[in-house]
Each structure stands twice: as structure tokens, then as C-alpha cells.
Amino acid sequence: QVQLQESGPGLVKPSETLSLTCTVSGGSVSAYYLTWIRQPPGKGLEWIAHIYYTGIINYNPSLKGRAAISLDTSKNHFSLRLSFVTDADTAVYYCARGRDWLDPWGQGTLVTVSS
Amino acid sequence: EIVLTQSPDFQSVAPREKVTITCRASQSIGSNLHWYQQKPDQSPKLLITFVSQSFSGVPSRFSGSGSGIDYTLTINGLEAEDAATYYCHQTSSLPWTFGQGTKVEIK
Numbered sequence: 001q002v003q004l005q006e007s008g009p010g011l012v013k014p015s016e017t018l019s020l021t022c023t024v025s026g027g028s029v030s031a032y033y034l035t036w037i038r039q040p041p042g043k044g045l046e047w048i049a050h051i052y053y054t055g056i057i058n059y060n061p062s063l064k065g066r067a068a069i070s071l072d073t074s075k076n077h078f079s080l081r082l083s084f085v086t087d088a089d090t091a092v093y094y095c096a097r098g099r100d101w102l103d104p105w106g107q108g109t110l111v112t113v114s115s
Numbered sequence: 116e117i118v119l120t121q122s123p124d125f126q127s128v129a130p131r132e133k134v135t136i137t138c139r140a141s142q143s144i145g146s147n148l149h150w151y152q153q154k155p156d157q158s159p160k161l162l163i164t165f166v167s168q169s170f171s172g173v174p175s176r177f178s179g180s181g182s183g184i185d186y187t188l189t190i191n192g193l194e195a196e197d198a199a200t201y202y203c204h205q206t207s208s209l210p211w212t213f214g215q216g217t218k219v220e221i222k
Contacts, residue, residue: 045151045159045202045213060210061116094158100206101149103170105158 002027004095004106011112012089018082018111022095029053029076033099036069036080038091039108046091050099051078085113117141119203121214129222134190136217138203143183147207150179150188153216154199162201163188195221 008020022034033056036048049059049069059067068081082089090113096102118141128134138148146166151159161170163179166186176191190197198221203214 044215045204047211047213058209062210100147101161101164101170102151102159102204103161105160108158 002032002097002104004097004104006093006095006106006109008093008109008111010110011114012085013115014086014113015084018080018085018089018113020080020093020095020109020111021077022079022106023075023077024097025076027097028073029071029078030073032097034071034078035096035098035102036067037094037096037102037105038089039094040088040091048080048082048093052099087113089113116210117144117205117208117212119205119212119214121201121203121217123217124215125218125220127220127222128193130195131192134188134193134197134219136188136201136203136219138181138186138188138214140184140186140205140207142208144205144207146182147205148179148181148186149204149206150177151202151204152197152199153202159202190219193219193221197221 003025005023012018030053033052035050051069066083071078092108094108096105120139150163153159167179178189200216200218
């Protein structure tokens with residue numbers, strides 16, 4: 001079955017760029033919508049963005065243009081870059097398959113913004 | 116953006132009792148409402164899609180209903196393994212949004 005796994009640095013300095021990758025196994029990244037979601041410690045879920053291999057991309061306007069999602073079909077993974085991070089961007093970042101309902105989710109990776 | 120408001124925020128329920136969680140949208144979202152369960156230190160798991168369709172492998176005690184702006188997740192006969200936070204999620208209008216979560220504790 002399809003599985004997703006996030007990877008990337010666990011610590012990012014303020015004003016720098018957060019970069020995460022989600023590797024998809026058991027299926028092709030060209031077959032599904034793929035989504036990033038985050039969850040600040042002790043808080044709820046926030047949808048960040050999704051991408052489809054045809055070039056469809058949508059972002060949450062709350063990120064004020066700082067997010068960039070991309071797809072690498074040769075490596076069967078997709079990525080998230082979030083620029084000019086602040087401590088408000090500290091969260092567990094999840095990747096998930098789907099446009100509407102999301103399943104499965106990756107296990108999540110904690111990214112802390114701190115100097 | 117569409118705001119989803121869940122109630123209650125917290126519920127303590129005895130085993131085998133019925134749990135009802137509501138999700139109210141700030142505008143009509145049709146059938147574009149889904150439910151997830153998140154246990155501590157785990158990623159969310161999909162329970163219900165498009166208001167009332169049970170996802171594969173989800174126990175039959177979980178059910179969803181609703182329309183317009185008011186939706187409900189029901190757990191008929193709470194079990195110890197159901198202790199978790201439950202989230203509703205709308206995909207009617209971008210940006211997709213989630214409710215704030217309802218934490219269910221086993222009494």
C-alpha cells in the first residue's frame with residue numbers, strides 16, 4: 001500500500017528557509033494529489049498546500065506567499081519550502097495523499113524555528 | 116475562509132456510551148466534510164469521507180451525518196482505544212480548513 005515519509009532538518013533559524021521532502025512508496029507521485037499539513041505543538045491542523053502532477057497547485061493564503069510546493073517524479077517525492085520562517089512556523093509537518101480526504105499520512109516531522 | 120467550529124472541545128465518556136461530536140461550518144459546504152482521529156504522538160487517521168462514508172477498515176461504531184452547515188460524528192459504544200482527538204475537515208472551498216478538534220477521554 002502507499003506510504004509517505006517526511007524528511008528534513010529538525011531545526012531552522014528564524015528568517016531562513018524550511019525545506020522538507022516527502023518520499024512516496026508503493027505508488028507513483030503522478031497518480032494522486034499530494035498535500036502538506038502542519039500542526040503546532042498542542043494545537044490543531046492547518047492545511048498548507050497541495051499539488052497534482054499536471055501542474056495544479058494551491059496554497060493557503062495565510063502563509064502570505066512564503067510557501068512553495070514541488071514534485072520530482074524521477075525521485076517519486078514532493079517537497080515543501082517555507083521561506084522567512086518565524087517561531088510561529090514551529091510545528092509537526094505532515095505530508096498526505098489526496099485532494100479532498102487525506103489518506104494515508106506520513107508520520108510527521110517536527111521542525112523547530114530557533115536561533 | 117470557511118471556519119469549522121467543533122463542540123464540545125473536550126468530552127469524558129464512559130466505555131460503551133455514545134459519543135456525539137458536532138462540527139458547524141461558517142457557510143454551506145455540501146457533502147465536502149471529512150473526519151479524522153488523532154491519537155497522542157500519532158498522525159491523523161481518516162475515519163469518514165464526504166459526511167457519511169466510512170473509510171476502509173474503520174469500525175462500524177463510527178458514523179457521520181449532516182448537511183448544509185451542521186455535521187455530526189457519532190461513536191456508538193465507546194471503546195478504550197477510541198481515546199483521541201477528532202477533527203472535521205472541509206474541502207468545499209479553498210483554503211481547506213479543519214475544526215479545532217474535540218478531545219475524547221475515557222471516563
